[in-house]
Amino acid sequence: MKFLKQKRPYSIKKFLYRYFLLLFLCTSAVLIFYCVVFMKSYSDQMSSNAAARIDYYSSSLETEMKKCTSFEQKLCYSDSSFQLLTIKNLKDTDKVILHYNVTEMLKRQVAPYECIFIFDQDRRVSTYAAGESFSADEKQYIYQLKDHLREYWLDENQTSYNKWIVFQDAHNSVLMKALKVRDVYVCTTIDLENFDLLTYNESEDNPVQFGFFNNTEILTNQISVTEAGMDLTNLAYPKNPFFSNYYIMTTPIEETDISMFCLVYSDYMGDFAKVSILVFVLAAFVTCIIIVYTFYSFHKILLYPLDQINAATKHLEQNDPASFLSDSHSNIIEYQNINNALSNLIEQKITLTNEKQAEAFEKDHARLQYYQMQTRSHFFINCLKSLYNMLESKEYEKMQRMIIAFSNHLRYIFHDNLKLVTLQSELAEVNDYYNIILLDRVSPFILNTQVDETLLPYRVPSLIIQTFLENTAKYNRESGSLLIFDIKIERAELNGKPVMQIMLSDNGTGYDQETLDRLNSSENDLFARKHVGISNLKRRIALIYKTDYQFAFYNKPAGGACGLLYLPLIEAPQL
Structure with a gap:
């Protein structure tokens, strides 16, 4: 079976950087190679010059020795x-x-x-x-x-x-x-x-010193060897550092136990090599600058469209085409045409996004209205039944208070539920609803409120507290004991941001485990049968705040349900 290898995504910038690095390394390698070749040529030239001199002088001496030997033999025997x-x-x-x-x-x-x-x-x-x-x-x-x-x-x-x-x-x-x-x-x-012969062809510009040595001592020209900082060991095992002022070479003399050394003063060559290497380093530096500048220019030319597209995507998120054009002006006609095209694309995207958001807003608005009306039908029926019973019992004064509280409640719940209300308005609605519960309930019911008054002008979703109050009254209707509903609202900090902390609790029967799992889940249950009001409230909060909120539901150790909400602080607009 043939498997196709999937290509991994890569960045064009990294691609260009890789080729720039390759070019830079190749250029550096060529320059270093040139430097090494130059140094090798310099060393070979010094070695060749010294070898030519010492070969000439040693061969001349050996020739004279042969002449002397020949003369002695001729004299003695002929x-x-x-x-x-x-x-x-x-x-x-x-x-x-x-x-x-x-x-x-x-x-x-x-x-x-x-x-x-x-x-x-x-x-x-x-x-x-x-x-x-x-x-x-x-x-x-x-x-x-x-x-x-x-x-x-x-x-x-x-x-x-x-x-x-x-x-x-x-x-x-x-x-x-x-x-x-x-x-x-x-x-x-x-x-x-x-x-x-040792002074033959010697010049002041290229001084050469010769001498002789054996295994035990330097025979001649010891002063020159000492001035060069050398000794017999250096002559026996010659070494020539690159920037040394002297270059030494030795050769044995045939038919003897001595050797000749050639000491070449290489100051002039060393100075030339130093100047040449300095010129090489300067040329390498200039070459590197040219390469970097060329890379920068090509980087700017080739990656400009990609950078502009990347910048345009960021401005798409901000819905701000004007700032994109002001930040992306270019004197190059082709680049400016790209900027104009991207700006037009941003404007078209913003227009389509606004239309889509408006359509989604209408759908969400209708859905919220449905959620809100879904939780009110049974309450309206109960209120009408209570009014009917009061009418039969001729409790006209109680009936009047019921109608006033009920009318305030109706006026509050039938406003646009996508618009936030002040915390003060929500607390007033809670009081009206609490009065309705008291008029309809036989067993005692106490409402405790602890609210930071500085938070009253801040806005919250409508019915956020009333829904929990209604839930407590509904699921503890059969309880004959004293029922207490606590409201505690204060400032808090969550993830480094100031928020409004709303804690709503009672001393009733609490939530069963299935309900707790469902309420604490981040998913909305469209088919919930119990605590439908809280489920619908969660959906409304999600539509309003998106993800900028947190909630938690649990049962208190002493008994009773508790809901904890964290909402962002949104002030009411100044009139």
């Missing part, structure tokens, strides 16, 4: 002058010539940042060639370095030949490699402190 120089017991003249030839070869080979030393244990052979970076220092430092290297390599336990290793003394930090031929040592050193 050069005849050096081979002869390693032989002992040479003549002094031959030794001088060979020594000169080797020295000149070293000078032609040595780079500005290199120094090549040749020495032996007996100091029979001792020469060197130093580049410009070494020559810039005092020669005593070169001799000291030579002595330190000689001591290092002449150590009997030394086995690190033909390897690039780091050597440091008080004035130099060098990368060196040595070969031994017979008893003669050839040691090539590269000055790590004054490696000329």
Whole structure:
């Protein structure tokens, strides 16, 4: 079996809000994506620049190291002058010539940042060639370095030949490699402190600092590392926050146990990134404002007819088309046409409502007249019977009082019962009716009245008290004991509103349970046979007050019926 899914109702406003939120989120996502891409591009650019520099410099250093290695091998194993120089017991003249030839070869080979030393244990052979970076220092430092290297390599336990290793003394930090031929040592050193390539292509606007480190210490350019707030750990495990003033990258040097670091000052890039992000945030803010304004404009344009229809429905309840037009004027022609059409619709609805209310009023009026006359027929017959008995008994004075009270009663009950009467008029009718009861009743009957005199000008439905008095007299006619009917009317408050509280009670037989259930029910019983007057009174009150009233019926603990009514306070019009 195929079940059709019923669509739930939804609001167009929520529908528009949902699409606005979707548009806003998509726009925000695009802007955030752009920001992330920009930051990633900035980071990649910094990484690429640093990588290009350090790759160039490290490869240049490795190339020089290979050249030095090649020269050492060529010198030691292919050069005849050096081979002869390693032989002992040479003549002094031959030794001088060979020594000169080797020295000149070293000078032609040595780079500005290199120094090549040749020495032996007996100091029979001792020469060197130093580049410009070494020559810039005092020669005593070169001799000291030579002595330190000689001591290092002449150590009997030394086995690190033909390897690039780091050597440091008080004035130099060098990368060196040595070969031994017979008893003669050839040691090539590269000055790590004054490696000329480190300043190659460097500008003031884009300063770059290079240096070397190993697992235990920073070998060169420690001052720059300290100024950047870094240490050996930062070099070993480099991290680059986005807005840092420095960008660091490291790379190991082949065939050595050292690494090179490249420290790029990124202030200019950071400032550019900050300005760019500020511009991005400003652009995002302006974009959001434009989106919100556009949504507001479309919201106003698309929902205006719906809002006006909604406002028109509220004015329909108030029956006030004039205020709708005054509150809904628009300079837009199409919108004003909608307002005029809605105003005409309100006027037509009001006209139809008034006609329907007038028709309903006539029906209610006729129904009330019927209810009222329905409860009077037996009373009229009883009054006529009483007058007949008085006439037979020649009780003319009593008969006169009966006729006067009866005529007042007739004049009171035959007025328009949809119109309210003052409480004072209702109490006067109660007194007239009480006199009729006294003239017709054998057993005693007492009427007690406690009324707040400030409530006398207020209006109530006609016969509202008289109906209960009549009901008490009717259903306690056979009682031979003293019958008392109490009237207590005072101000009260119900649901925060001032009301008139009317309590009507007697000491008679009271209501049976079936009657109590029927009277306390909110439904009107058209076919009631007992207490018809009270049932009809309830229907009249419902027609007059609609829902703005309350009632309760119960039996008093000591016996007797009690009715409690709460009616709104309606003052009589000023004449």
